[in-house]
Amino acid sequence: xxxxxxxxxxxxxxxxxxxxxxxxxxxxxxxxxxxxxxxxxxxxxxxxxxxxxxxxxxxxxxxxxxxxxxxxxxxxxxxxxxxxxxxxxxxxxxxxxxxxxxxxxxxxxxxxxxxxxxxxxxxxxxxxxxxxxxxxxxxxxxxxxxxxxxxxxxxxxxxxxxxxxxxxxxxxxxxxxxxxxxxxxxxxxxxxxxxxxxxxxxxxxxxxxxxxxxxxxxxxxxxxxxxxxxxxxxxxxxxxxxxxxxxxxxxxxxxxxxxxxxxxxxxxxxxxxxxxxxxxxxxxxxxxxxxxxxxxxxxxxxxxxxxxxxxxxxxxxxxxxxxxxxxxxxxxxxxxxxxxxxxxxxxxxxxxxxxxxxxxxxxxxxxxxxxxxxxxxxxxxxxxxxxxxxxxxxxxxxxxxxxxxxxxxxxxxxxxxxxxxxxxxxxxxxxxxxxxxxxxxxxxxxxxxxxxxxxxxxxxxxxxxxxxxxxxxxxxxxxxxxxxxxxxxxxxxxxxxx
Numbered sequence: 001x002x003x004x005x006x007x008x009x010x011x012x013x014x015x016x017x018x019x020x021x022x023x024x025x026x027x028x029x030x031x032x033x034x035x036x037x038x039x040x041x042x043x044x045x046x047x048x049x050x051x052x053x054x055x056x057x058x059x060x061x062x063x064x065x066x067x068x069x070x071x072x073x074x075x076x077x078x079x080x081x082x083x084x085x086x087x088x089x090x091x092x093x094x095x096x097x098x099x100x101x102x103x104x105x106x107x108x109x110x111x112x113x114x115x116x117x118x119x120x121x122x123x124x125x126x127x128x129x130x131x132x133x134x135x136x137x138x139x140x141x142x143x144x145x146x147x148x149x150x151x152x153x154x155x156x157x158x159x160x161x162x163x164x165x166x167x168x169x170x171x172x173x174x175x176x177x178x179x180x181x182x183x184x185x186x187x188x189x190x191x192x193x194x195x196x197x198x199x200x201x202x203x204x205x206x207x208x209x210x211x212x213x214x215x216x217x218x219x220x221x222x223x224x225x226x227x228x229x230x231x232x233x234x235x236x237x238x239x240x241x242x243x244x245x246x247x248x249x250x251x252x253x254x255x256x257x258x259x260x261x262x263x264x265x266x267x268x269x270x271x272x273x274x275x276x277x278x279x280x281x282x283x284x285x286x287x288x289x290x291x292x293x294x295x296x297x298x299x300x301x302x303x304x305x306x307x308x309x310x311x312x313x314x315x316x317x318x319x320x321x322x323x324x325x326x327x328x329x330x331x332x333x334x335x336x337x338x339x340x341x342x343x344x345x346x347x348x349x350x351x352x353x354x355x356x357x358x359x360x361x362x363x364x365x366x367x368x369x370x371x372x373x374x375x376x377x378x379x380x381x382x383x384x385x386x387x388x389x390x391x392x393x394x395x396x397x398x399x400x401x402x403x404x405x406x407x408x409x410x411x412x413x414x415x416x417x418x419x420x421x422x423x424x425x426x427x428x429x430x431x432x433x434x435x436x437x438x439x440x441x442x443x444x445x446x447x448x449x450x451x452x453x454x455x456x457x458x459x460x461x462x463x464x465x466x467x468x469x470x471x472x473x474x475x476x477x478x479x480x481x482x483x484x485x486x487x488x489x490x491x492x493x494x495x496x497x498x
Contacts, residue, residue: 006138010101020094022047041067041091045084048117049095059103060112063095065128066119071151072187073173075218078118080259086124092131093138100139113141116149116171120188122156132168143167149216154192154201161205171214171250172202176224177232199240212246219265219273220254230273234281249277249285 022039025046029035035051045067052060069076070083092115100110113135115121121128128148135141149171150157160166176182182189192198202213217233219225237247251273253264265273270287277285481495 009138020097021088021091022094022098039095043085047087047091047095049099050117051099058111059099059108060114061096061099061110062114062117063092064117064119065092065115065121065124069119070123071120073151074185074187075220075254075257075260075262077257077259080257086127087119089127089130089134092127093134096131096135096141097139100141110139110141112145112147114147114149114171116147120151120153121148122150122153122160125156125159129163129166132166144169147171147214149173151186151188152192152198153188154197157201157205161208167209167211169211169214170202170205170209171216172198173216173218174233175216175218177229177236181224195236196240199236199242203240203242206242206246212248213242215247215249217249217251218254219251219270220262221265221269223262225265225269225273227272227276230276231280234277234283237283238281244282244284247283249283250288251285252288 021042023041024037025040026038027035028037033053037049037051038046039049040046047064047067049064050062052062054060064087066086067084068082069078071079073079095117096110096113103110115128132143132146132148135146136143144167147169148160151173157170160168160170173186174182175185177195179189179194182195189195189198205211206213215233215237217224233249237244251270253270254262256263274285274287277283481491484495485491
């Protein structure tokens with residue numbers, strides 16, 4: 001809101017008026033006083049900001065310029081998560097304004113800003129430059145107290161070089177002294193022409209801006225922390241005519257991340273590296289203390305930690321309280337059997353929560369022959385079921401199946417009873433549409449019933465049981481339709497056909 005007077009804007013900030021785009025998602029405080037914050041943006045993206053207090057009174061804010069990063073640096077937590085989007089100039093500026101306001105409320109002052117958080121600042125050039133100008137004007141932070149870090153976006157280093165009013169400091173994330181090694185760690189090295197193109201542009205930047213450039217070097221144990229590697233760095237700067245007094249090397253032991261297997265260099269190797277640069281090449285070098293190592297203060301580490309927790313939460317088994325009725329149709333006795341299992345669902349260590357299906361008892365399905373066998377393996381335990389199974393098995397084998405005159409009424413099968421209900425038809429008439437043509441069954445209604453023979457063909461037994469189930473179900477459905485018709489309900493064409 002730059003159309004408001006500066007005094008009014010400061011007053012609003014001091015009174016903690018809710019403004020801006022950033023919502024605090026998580027904050028961590030280190031034993032060394034470093035404060036790391038994760039802010040959530042309007043679209044759910046997470047970015048990070050860090051406030052680092054120093055014993056000499058300096059207060060430095062490290063801020064993000066992008067949500068994620070496209071540079072792909074393999075040792076960087078942000079590079080490992082990929083690029084989401086550019087931050088707006090307001091989102092970049094607000095990170096600084098929040099820290100500045102809070103420090104002012106404690107009688108302190110934000111002295112420095114480094115754009116070394118998430119993202120590649122020079123890949124979001126326009127928004128970063130707009131935000132920096134606001135830091136100058138609105139917060140009174142001088143350009144020389146603002147440092148822009150880059151992996152080496154050569155075209156925009158040249159563009160920055162031509163900005164006459166933009167005298168910010170430049171920090172180059174170098175880390176390796178040969179193209180092969182640097183490309184392996186920072187894939188963007190090849191994209192922007194390699195080390196010769198980059199170092200030639202840095203030499204020109206120093207000449208035009210008359211500023212010393214800082215070279216960032218993450219020390220990885222056994223990889224880029226030896227005396228010989230230090231000499232390679234010294235020779236690289238000398239080869240490109242970069243004056244020793246216009247270069248400064250920041251040596252930072254690697255901040256470990258879960259996605260990279262390297263480890264930080266020990267104190268002895270760090271000191272040897274410093275000695276080679278200073279004593280053999282006259283290049284100043286400073287070992288930097290790793291700030292906030294106990295709170296994921298490294299670039300992208302807090303967001304990565306948040307994402308891991310969220311992913312772990314999503315992967316936890318969530319109980320399902322209720323489910324809609326699904327199209328599973330069965331006989332009444334099987335519905336009861338399934339319902340009796342609802343109160344004690346079967347569990348297993350090899351799968352997730354037991355899913356309970358609600359059976360739609362009102363549905364009528366005359367076409368699916370296999371559903372009874374698919375859901376329940378029928379078990380016949382009472383005398384009625386056994387006798388009925390025997391009768392149907394005898395039919396399969398071509399034996400007689402009709403009832404003799406001495407058969408008591410109680411032994412009449414349920415199928416016989418339901419068939420008799422269908423328009424008063426005889427047993428032969430009611431049965432003729434269901435099985436004889438398909439199963440080669442012979443129905444003889446005028447001969448006495450013969451006992452079934454012993455059958456050892458298990459497949460035939462299963463087939464007989466399945467057909468019995470289908471027959472009972474279909475006859476019940478037909479009887480139900482007859483009842484509906486008798487009660488005066490008008491049946492549709494399909495129902496009349498059935």
